[in-house]
Amino acid sequence: MKNKKARFIAVFLIIAALALSACSSGSSDSKSDDKTIKVWTMSPALKDFAKKYTKESGVKVEVQSIPWDSAHDKLLTAVASGKGPDVLQIGNTWVSEFAEAGTFLDLSKYIDDYDNLNPDNFYDSAIETTKYDGKTIGIPWYVDTRALFYRTDILADVGYPKGPETWDDMIDASKKLAARGKDQYAIDLPATDPQFPFMLAWEFGWNYDIDKGVDNFKEQSFKDAIALHHLFYKEGYSQTGKGKEFFQSFSDGSKPMFISGPWDIKTINDRAPEIKGKWDVRLMPKQENNKSMMGGAHLAVFHNSKKVDQALDFINWMADPETQVDWYKTNSELPANKKAWDDPVLADDPKISTFGEQLESTQALPLIPEYERMGQDLIDTLEQINRGGVDIDSALKDYQSKEEKVLKD
Structure with a gap:
């Protein structure tokens, strides 16, 4: 664990020496206004999908799609430089490593302000993987199991x-x-x-x-x-x-x-x-x-985002049961919000509903780096x-x- 921290610090010092200004600029471009947020994801379909949120809210979502095989290093660089997105996708097996490095904003004090972020909306084992050292590092986006x-x-x-x-x-x-x-x-x-x-x-x-x-x-x-x-x-x-x-x-x-x-x-x-x-x-x-x-991914807020309210409003929209069903139709990823499973597109499909039943009997993987x-x-x-x-x-x-x-x- 000490070596992991040392690695993060070493990367930070190197990048800071090359681009000191990046460390103080925050996660969002200072020239952008409150009507734009930046999102990093490993799900390419989100780029077009997020246009629905823009149409409803008036907030533009700049989506950058990152391949899974390069996402780990890109996140590591973002942590070291202090320059990341407003919202980022995190696989639940990466939570402990990046939480330990201070990647995420603690969402604990914000959850009660948004109806769709209530932990009771989600599977217990999915919520387990959003907790680290007494903090809430993200909100379940989609889930999977075997x-x-x-x-x-x-x-x-x-x-x-x-x-x-x-x-x-x-x-x-x-x-x-x-x-x-x-x-x-x-x-x-x-x-x-x-x-x-x-x-x-x-x-x-x-x-x-x-x-x-x-x-x-x-x-x-x-x-x-x-x-x-x-x-x-x-x-x-x-x-x-x-x-x-x-x-x-x-x-x-x-x-x-x-x-x-x-x-x-x-x-x-x-x-x-x-x-x-x-x-x-x-x-x-x-x-x-x-x-x-319990597999899947969460949506989190980068620790120094200057657009926390906008980021959380987007995550709240993504966690809405109707949005979750729509995302399943778009990308075949299972809803983390349990209410979404009442929709006929899931409930009336016997094979998919079997996975919904299995999700009730799941366990979080060990939350250790x-x-x-x-x-x-x-x-x-x-x-x-x-x-x-x-x-x-x-x-x-x-x-x-x-x-x-x-x-x-």
């Missing part, structure tokens, strides 16, 4: 027409599916998603306690989740290695299940129309619970176990040693 996609026809053949409800059901169904013959598997597990193993651990009753540090990874419930993950590769229920693209193996039935987010509803409809009516989405299988991850590093290290550890043949106990011991160093840094 659920189980499955072939109804093929799962019916092995006794699970509505999909496996528990992980015991999943193991039983997987055994039967893998027994169909060569190159036949049960499920395409998300092998490169660092959030998935944490989800499994939550379902075994595990929780990350910040005060415990690396000792969290010594708990039996965490080991049980890793053992379950390994079981699917050890028994041949999941393919070791990449194999076919997931939509191809889902279409031909060689991998009749996979775990993913709501965007893949459209992918399957577009790329595998031949299986229309032969697949569905259901809640995550249950162990002690069936918790999935080291999270993404921990997740990637865990993926590497699972690779050693599942493909490298390393013993689970040995691999986890090495993982714990590695994360102890990460936390000390």
Whole structure:
């Protein structure tokens, strides 16, 4: 954590030396008037979408779209220079890192002034990811989670027409599916998603306690989740290695299940129309619970914006249930405002409404700056176990040693 702060300070000093005036100019161009705000986003569709707000309010929204792969560095530079937008999008796994660096205006004292910013409007686990060190750093914009996609026809053949409800059901169904013959598997597990193993651990009753540090990874419930993950590769229920693209193996039935987010509803409809009516989405299988991850993004105000009122009015508009439904229609990103889910476009779509139900059983990822590093290290550890043949106990011991160093840094 000290190293992270040092990195931010170093970048700040370099940029300050090159452009001292940038540090005092604030986030908005001093020549712009109160009728213009600047927004940074990783969602290109917002540029045209925000014109609706301009039409309603008279405030022009200058939207700059930033690719996800360069957004982290651009935000880092903005923090160091003190020159950023009025409103910025922040992925919820980046909250702790940038909050620690002082990126965001604390919105706590403003929330009561805007009807749509009330925390009760949003999913609890989404609100959890807007809090850091007693401050509110943003407002949920859109959310996502993970659920189980499955072939109804093929799962019916092995006794699970509505999909496996528990992980015991999943193991039983997987055994039967893998027994169909060569190159036949049960499920395409998300092998490169660092959030998935944490989800499994939550379902075994595990929780990350910040005060415990690396000792969290010594708990039996965490080991049980890793053992379950390994079981699917050890028994041949999941393919070791990449194999076919997931939509191809889902279409031909060689991998009749996979775990993913709501965007893949459209992918399957577009790329595998031949299986229309032969697949569905259901809640995550249950162990002690069936918790999935709470993903998504927030809208925040840059810490030195000179247009706080205008920025908050825009965020309030974006958080309105009608706007949230309109944004879903535009960009297929799920509403964070729970009232939006009453709209027929969501409520009457059984696959999308399943994701709405799963959002009620979600958990926030650990709000620590080291999270993404921990997740990637865990993926590497699972690779050693599942493909490298390393013993689970040995691999986890090495993982714990590695994360102890990460936390000390």
